[in-house]
Amino acid sequence: MADPASVLILNGPNLNMLGVREPEIYGHETLADIDAACKQKATALGLTVDFRQSNSEAELVTWIQQARDGQDAVVINAGALTHTSVALLDALSILEMPVIELHLSNIYAREDFRHRSFIAPAASGVICGFGALGYDLALDAVHRLLTEE
Numbered sequence: 001m002a003d004p005a006s007v008l009i010l011n012g013p014n015l016n017m018l019g020v021r022e023p024e025i026y027g028h029e030t031l032a033d034i035d036a037a038c039k040q041k042a043t044a045l046g047l048t049v050d051f052r053q054s055n056s057e058a059e060l061v062t063w064i065q066q067a068r069d070g071q072d073a074v075v076i077n078a079g080a081l082t083h084t085s086v087a088l089l090d091a092l093s094i095l096e097m098p099v100i101e102l103h104l105s106n107i108y109a110r111e112d113f114r115h116r117s118f119i120a121p122a123a124s125g126v127i128c129g130f131g132a133l134g135y136d137l138a139l140d141a142v143h144r145l146l147t148e149e
């Protein structure tokens with residue numbers, strides 16, 4: 001049997017603060033809780049996940065570039081870099097694999113500056129507004145995209 005598909009789940013700036021960060025917007029779950037839930041979900045789907053967080057745009061760009069070497073899909077919650085980063089868009093545009101853009105909050109129901117995503121043109125699809133459930137939904141989407149390929 002082929003190796004299980006590997007999904008890189010990237011989390012950008014301030015997502016390490018989940019649980020204490022504006023819980024009325026982002027919920028009470030910590031990033032460690034979400035990591036554990038993703039690993040459980042991935043096992044159920046026959047996927048493996050590599051779950052990471054960085055506050056550094058440069059580190060995220062490097063990880064996206066490295067995804068070409070062994071990862072089968074990328075799920076990215078780029079945090080505020082979503083709304084500013086041409087560098088992340090350029091890095092994601094290199095990938096020839098499913099890319100899911102993810103946000104815990106519904107960015108379209110918030111401030112105007114959050115309505116614009118720089119990375120959306122490189123995404124296969126976008127999931128936002130479902131809180132931590134969005135990670136679960138993103139793994140379902142990845143699984144479908146990879147098995148329907």
Ligand code: DQA
Nearest residue numbers: 077078079080103104105114
């Ligand atoms: C976020 C939405 C962004 O606008 C914000 O800057 C974040 C988190 C979300 O998950 O809802 O850091 O990506």
